[in-house]
Every structure is written in structure tokens, then in C-alpha cells.
Amino acid sequence: MSTHPQQDQRPEAADVAGAARSTTPPGRRQIVDGSTGFVGTNLIHRLLANGNHVTALARQPPDAVRHRISTAAIADTDLASPQLGTTSIATTGSELVSQAAPANLPGLEVLDWSLDRPDLGLAQAALEELFAEPCDYWHLAAAITFRPGNHEELQQVNVDGTRTALAVFHKYAPAGSRFFQVSSAYSCGVVSDEVPEVWHPSAEPHEFRNYYEYTKREAELLYADTPGAVLRLGQIVGDSRTGRAATDYGLYDYIRAIHTITRRRPDESLRVVGDPTAELHLVPVDACVRWMTELANRDLSQLDQPIIHLVDSVSVTAAKVAEMISAHLPVDLRIGPQDEVAAAPLNQLERVLEARMTYTGKYISRSIKFRRDNLPALGIDDPPTVSDDVLDRLVGSYARSLQTPNGAPR
Numbered sequence: 001m002s003t004h005p006q007q008d009q010r011p012e013a014a015d016v017a018g019a020a021r022s023t024t025p026p027g028r029r030q031i032v033d034g035s036t037g038f039v040g041t042n043l044i045h046r047l048l049a050n051g052n053h054v055t056a057l058a059r060q061p062p063d064a065v066r067h068r069i070s071t072a073a074i075a076d077t078d079l080a081s082p083q084l085g086t087t088s089i090a091t092t093g094s095e096l097v098s099q100a101a102p103a104n105l106p107g108l109e110v111l112d113w114s115l116d117r118p119d120l121g122l123a124q125a126a127l128e129e130l131f132a133e134p135c136d137y138w139h140l141a142a143a144i145t146f147r148p149g150n151h152e153e154l155q156q157v158n159v160d161g162t163r164t165a166l167a168v169f170h171k172y173a174p175a176g177s178r179f180f181q182v183s184s185a186y187s188c189g190v191v192s193d194e195v196p197e198v199w200h201p202s203a204e205p206h207e208f209r210n211y212y213e214y215t216k217r218e219a220e221l222l223y224a225d226t227p228g229a230v231l232r233l234g235q236i237v238g239d240s241r242t243g244r245a246a247t248d249y250g251l252y253d254y255i256r257a258i259h260t261i262t263r264r265r266p267d268e269s270l271r272v273v274g275d276p277t278a279e280l281h282l283v284p285v286d287a288c289v290r291w292m293t294e295l296a297n298r299d300l301s302q303l304d305q306p307i308i309h310l311v312d313s314v315s316v317t318a319a320k321v322a323e324m325i326s327a328h329l330p331v332d333l334r335i336g337p338q339d340e341v342a343a344a345p346l347n348q349l350e351r352v353l354e355a356r357m358t359y360t361g362k363y364i365s366r367s368i369k370f371r372r373d374n375l376p377a378l379g380i381d382d383p384p385t386v387s388d389d390v391l392d393r394l395v396g397s398y399a400r401s402l403q404t405p406n407g408a409p410r
Helices: 038-049 062-070 124-130 151-172 211-220 251-264 285-295 318-328 338-343 348-356 388-403
Strands: 029-033 053-058 089-092 095-098 108-112 135-139 178-184 228-233 235-237 268-273 282-284 307-310 331-336
Touching: 029 038, 038 053, 038 062, 038 285, 053 062, 062 108, 124 151, 135 151, 151 178, 151 211, 178 211, 228 285, 235 251, 235 285, 251 268, 251 318, 251 331, 251 348, 251 388, 268 338, 268 348, 282 285, 282 388, 285 307, 318 331, 318 388
Parallel strands: 029 053, 029 135, 053 108, 135 178, 178 228, 228 307, 235 282, 268 331
Antiparallel strands: 089 095
């Protein structure tokens, strides 16, 4: 097991003392790994729109990386920025689709890397150039899988990979640099109490809903003596303004499972076992990357512990999500509490749905409450981001893409 940092103190390394007290000047280099993932592409998009120089660490060819970033979910507004050289946005149905060419991303550099090799597979000269000046390193690379039997992959990427990235940062980053480690709010594991923004102690795998959560906790425990912050994200969903997404996890896994059933058996009344009042901490990706980039411009030294929950101030209930899915798919869906299901067991179709929701069902069976003190303390506080209208766009956009033969833009 990893050694956990002391909860009442967090000493900084001598060569980066006070680094977290600096703010991000315009043009400051931003290094992003996991750059082709859902959050990574949108974060890079926002950083470029803000005028930063971004180095994307990726295994894909540079043109492919540029294309993924130029078509990120938040592209409808960010690509209209003069920093990105874009002049037009086209509308297709209810979706906004960027018309920027991949080449129109000035300020973006793509480097081939490898998370499973020493020094990220980069030559010493390349690393010295990359870290020549104070920078922000955003560690987003992660394996996200919830199937049994993938423990080795999760351990190698989420824990060993984080160890490698941190080692490179501490070896090469000059004073004034910061390391933002992207984690999960659900690294808290299975808990009944409100989750504070503090270091979690070491725990055993059986204390989590799945092994993914366990590896995110283990990765957090490696963070001691590092300037910056650990950012614990809620369930990331599409753009709040358009509903566009490019992910199939969380909410979308839920919708897809129900869509699969309704294709064969439309207009059924179905129950999903859970707590109707369970809170789903949905975070639109545009809100998430806005918070992230605003954090990069804040003095983090005032925080007792550099742990920040990036979750909405008001959560959405499981019952509300079921209601919204019923509005967009041919199904009458509701959440059936355990006592009800015990008295009136699931029918065959409901049992099929239950089997498809092995992952998602664990998140609607009970509420988790996350403290959200540090965003407001840093002067970053917004009204709730997932209103009924936003949830309608998020669910509707994905549902339409599933019902369209070739898949509508998400």
C-alpha cells in the first residue's frame, strides 16, 4: 500500500516552495497528458482559447490529435475565439458543429509519449526543453474500465502511470510549476458520511464500488510534496449549452442500456433498482474545464489541503434522470426502491436491464454528498449547472444519436 500524506500538514518540496501561490500569466506553457480523452480535448480547447501554449502528450498522430481537439464538445464557443483562428460555426439540427480545420490551432504542440516508459519515453533534451520555464502539468491520463479482470491495466495506468508522471515533474519542472492531478470524486469509496475535501486514508479494494475507484485513491496517495492540487471530478457529461458529448460512460452508459432494451421492446414500463432520491453528481464538461482553468489562475496556498471537488452545487436525483430518459426514449422508466422490489420482484425484462447496469446501478442505489468548500473559497462559485433544461439537452442529444442510423454528432 502507498503511504498516505499526513492530513494536518502538507510540506512542499524545497525547490518548489510557494509555487502554488503563483497565478498563471498569459501564454504560460500548459502540458496535458490524456490529451485525446473527453476532458483532455475540452481542457486543451479552453486553454488554447485563453491564449496559452499547450503541449499535448499523445500516442496518436498529430493531425488526429488536432482533429479531436478542434471538434471537442465545447467547440461551439471556444473555436470562435480569435486565438484559434476560427471564423464560422455551422448548425446541424440542435447541434453546433465547428467548421475549424485541424490546422487552426495555433499554440498547440503534440509530442509522442508513453506513460509506461521511464521519463514518459521522452529524451532528456526534449524534457529539458519542455520544462525550460515554469509550467502547469495536467495529469488526466487514465484507464476507465469497470469490467472484472482488468485490474492489471487499471493498476498500470492509473497508479504506476501517475507515479511516472509525478517523477518526471519532480525531476524536471522548475520552481513555480504546478501539477494538477485529475482524480474522481468517487475515490471516497463506499461511504455514508458527507465526503470532505481532505486526503483519504489508504483502503482495501473491497471498500469501493469498483477497482477503478480504488486505483484513483491509490494514485492520490502518491501526491505528497507536490505543488498544485488534486481535482476530484464528478460524473462528466456533455456541453450544457448544446448537449454534445463524446463519451459513453456514466449517464450515457445508463441511457444506452435502456435504449438497447427499448429497440426490441418499446413502450414498456420498467423499473431500475435504486433509491429515487439518490443524487447523481453530473458535471457538464464546459463547467468542468471552466473551473479547471480558473483554478490555474488562483492562489491555492490558502487551502488547508489541496483537494478540490469539481461537482455541482446542486445534484440531480435518480428519479429526475429516469423521468428525462422516459421523455426521450419509448419507455416508462422509474426507480424502484429495494423494499418495493422485494415485495414485487423484477420481471424478466427488468432483470435483463439490471444485468446491463452492473456499473451504473451502483451509483443510483444510495446518495453520496460531497463537501464543496474550496471552489467558493477561491472565488469560483456558480449557480447550479444542471437545470432541468440542461438535463433535457444532455439526455436528448445522446438519445437522438442512438436512434439515428449513422449516429448524430454528440
